Amino acid sequence: MPENTAVALQPAYDFSLAALRDSDRDRYLACLLSPQDKRGPLSALYAFHAEIARVRDLVREPLPGEIRLQWWRDVLEDPTGVSGEGNPLAEALLACVKSHKLPVPVLQNMIDARIFDLYDDPMESRASLEGYAGETASALIQLASLILDPAEAQNSASAAGHAGVAQAIAGLLLLLPLHRRRGQVYFPAELLAATGLDRDGFLSGENEQSVSLAICAFAGLGREHLAKARAAAASISPANRYAFTALALAEPVFDRAERAGAKLFEHSIVPPQWRRQWWMWRAARSGRW
Incomplete structure (x- = not known):
C-alpha cells in the first residue's frame, strides 16, 4: 500500500482499533501481537465481526436486529461507498476490503449467519x-x-x-x-x-x-x-x-x-x-x- 494511502486510512483504523478494545479484548490483543503494518486492517475486520456478533445484545426483538444486519449488507454492496459514510467503522472496513481485496460474499455470508443469533x-x-x-x-x-x-x-x-x-x-x-x-x-x-x-x-x-x-x-x-x-x-x-x-x-x-x-x-x-x-x-x- 502506498505510504500516502496508509496515512489517509490511519484515522479510520485508529477508530476500529479503539472500538475493538471495547468489544473484543482478545482479538484486540491478537491485533497488537500481529505485525504493526497489519494491525489497522485486522482491527477493522475484527471490529466488524464483533459488531455483528453483538447485535442480539443491542435489540429486544429480532426485526431491529435484522435491520442492523441488513445495513451492513447494504454498506458492502454499495460500490460507491456512500452507504458507509459517516460511520468510522464502516469506512475502516471498506478501506480494508478494498486495499486487501477481501471477498465481499464471504463477509455477506458472515452477516447472514448471524441472523440465527436473533432467534x-x-x-x-x-x-x-x-x-x-x-x-x-x-x-x-x-x-x-x-x-x-x-x-x-x-x-x-x-x-x-x-x-x-x-x-x-x-x-x-x-x-x-x-x-x-x-x-x-x-x-x-x-x-x-x-x-x-x-x-x-x-x-x-x-x-x-x-x-x-x-x-x-x-x-x-x-x-x-x-x-x-x-x-x-x-x-x-x-x-x-x-x-x-x-x-x-x-x-x-x-x-x-x-x-x-x-x-x-x-x-x-x-x-x-x-x-x-x-x-x-x-x-x-x-x-x-
Whole structure:
C-alpha cells in the first residue's frame, strides 16, 4: 500500500482499533501481537465481526436486529461507498476490503449467519453447527490470512476451517450462562438426544448428570476440530500464524467446561485476562496453540 494511502486510512483504523478494545479484548490483543503494518486492517475486520456478533445484545426483538444486519449488507454492496459514510467503522472496513481485496460474499455470508443469533431456534445438527462456525469464526481466520499473507492464505484454509469450529465452540461454552437465560441453545439437537436431553430439558438443567455429559460432548467436538487444526498447522505460513493467535484460548476453555459440567450454567469459566494474554502471547511467538 502506498505510504500516502496508509496515512489517509490511519484515522479510520485508529477508530476500529479503539472500538475493538471495547468489544473484543482478545482479538484486540491478537491485533497488537500481529505485525504493526497489519494491525489497522485486522482491527477493522475484527471490529466488524464483533459488531455483528453483538447485535442480539443491542435489540429486544429480532426485526431491529435484522435491520442492523441488513445495513451492513447494504454498506458492502454499495460500490460507491456512500452507504458507509459517516460511520468510522464502516469506512475502516471498506478501506480494508478494498486495499486487501477481501471477498465481499464471504463477509455477506458472515452477516447472514448471524441472523440465527436473533432467534431461539434450535441448532438442528452437528453439520448445522459446523456450517454456522464455518461462516463466522472460520471465515474470520481465513480473511485475516488474506490480510497477513494473501499469497499463502489458501494453504491454510483447512486449518482455518477446523480452527474456527474449535474457536466457536469454545466461545459458545463461555457464553452458555447468557444463552441459557435467553433460551438459546447452540448445542446440536442430535448431541442432546445422545445424552437423553431435548432443548427444554437441557435449559431446565434438572438432570445435572445429563447436562454435564452434554457439555463434555460439546467440548469434545471442539477438541476434535482443534486436533484437526493442529494436524494441518504445518501448512500455515509464518505470517499467517497471527490469524490463529486467539485459538490459544480454546483448549483451556474446554478443560474448564469439562470440570464445571452442569455448574457451567451458573458460574462463569472465563479465564482471567492475564492468563488469556499469556496464552495468546505464547501462541503468537511459537505458532503453537
